[in-house]
Structures are given as structure tokens and as C-alpha cells.
Amino acid sequence: MTRRELPPVPERLPAPTVDSHTHLDACGATTPELVRAALDRASAAGVAAVVTVADDLASARWVVEACAWDERLYGAVALHPTRTKDFSGEDRAELERLVAAERVVAVGETGLDYYWDYSPPSAQQEAFRWHIDLAKRAGKPLMIHDREAHDDVLAILESEGAPETVVFHCFSGDADVARRCVDAGYVLSFAGTVTFRNAHALREAATLVPDEQLLVETDAPFLTPHPFRGRPNEPYCAAYTVAGLAELRNQPVKAVAEAARRNAERVFGLRSGDAEETG
């Protein structure tokens, strides 16, 4: 076995769940056949629906096309904060058109990234404000990327006025940031990082999020959950993160899987509830 091999598909979760944020194209699943195969692996693990997220215009076009290929797949479109340096009027017009697609269920991922240096903070902030306004006009949830920018993300949301539904994708704050998000009514989505044994502050944060404000995601192909850290990630690996969160929150695996599915259905308007109960 090599380190780059996909982790094994785990036993099916005791109740279906949803991977609320992934990048199927970046996982290499770019054709209808490969998308179906990835979603079949997800279904086998109890991950009944998947939201695949664009980070640039080419990816956004692909997301809208791919969502028509399989009823288990939904999409989100936006320009990633690291790519906002030359955010043109043409890009904005195209995103406005793409976000209106029926199976696009969120504006994302947008926000601020102060870790990478690809786009200056001023350009990121301007683009973030534009996406906040777009989410409001489109009536769709805002899916936030926040890397080392918690205070500015929260301040801009407050000054612009947050859309009705705000999701912090791959939540990365500590207990204090989590409390501020929970109090504001935001939804916190946890990725494989929450299963990393040395992520003490994040793991503490995950214990204080109410069931109703919790989502689970993979952010595949990155952030593969423990004990497969460093291997490629795919939507089925959300099942490992559900199990990790259950242990952390001292809840049954079934309860966490169901909460994440219920919340994804409510937040994104998914119909994964049609998926049969798995016992």
C-alpha cells in the first residue's frame, strides 16, 4: 500500500449523512462516469448527498454542468478569496448567471484568506462584500472560507449585514470564535481537521456547537481525516469525520450523521431525505 492510495471505504453509517463541501473536480472526478463512481462510494459509506464547490470560473461552469449528472450532487459557485486579485466585471456577470442554476445551493466559497499571499486583503475584502450581496440577491446561503482571518470575516459580515444563512466551511476557529458564530446564528461545518489529534482548540470548539448549527464536510481532496491524514480524500471519507465528531461530542454516531443531514437539507434545501434509512 502506498501513501497516496485512497483510504478504505468505511462501513456504512447507521444513518445517512451529507458531505456539505467538497471539490469533486479536484479529486479527479471530472466525467459523468467518474462522478457517479465517487458518489457510489459515498453512498456505500452512508454519505447520501454531496455539495461540490467551485473556486474559480472554469470550475463554476463545471459544477453547474456536473450537478445535472446525478441527483445526489449539488453545487456552490463563487470566486475563492485567493483568486480575487483580478476579479473582473465579466467574472461577476458570469457568476450571477451561474448562481441562479437550480442545483446551485450556495454562494461559495468566498471570504478571506490571510495565510496565502496570492491576492491582497483589500481585493479579497471587496470581493467578499460583493459575494455577500450576491447571496442576498440570489436568496442562497453564503459559504465562507476563513483562513487566519476570523476577526475580519466576522466584522465584514456584521457591517454588510449577513445573509439569512451563513456557513463557515472547514471551521478553523477556537472556542471563542465558535461561540461568536453560534451566537450570530451561523452554521459551522467541520472537516477532517477536527479529527486531527493535535487540533486541540478546534476540537474544543466542536464540542460547543448545538446540533442544529453543525455540518460535516470533506473539503476533498484535502484534509483527509485521521487516521488517513496525508492520503487523498473523497466524499465517502465524511463518514470518518462523523465518527470522530461523535466521539468528541460524546454522541452516538447516528445522531451526528442525522444532525448533519437534517441541517444540510434545511440550509441548502437538499432532498437527500429521499435517501432510504440505512438502519
Ligand SMILES: [Zn+2]
Ligand atoms: Zn473548499
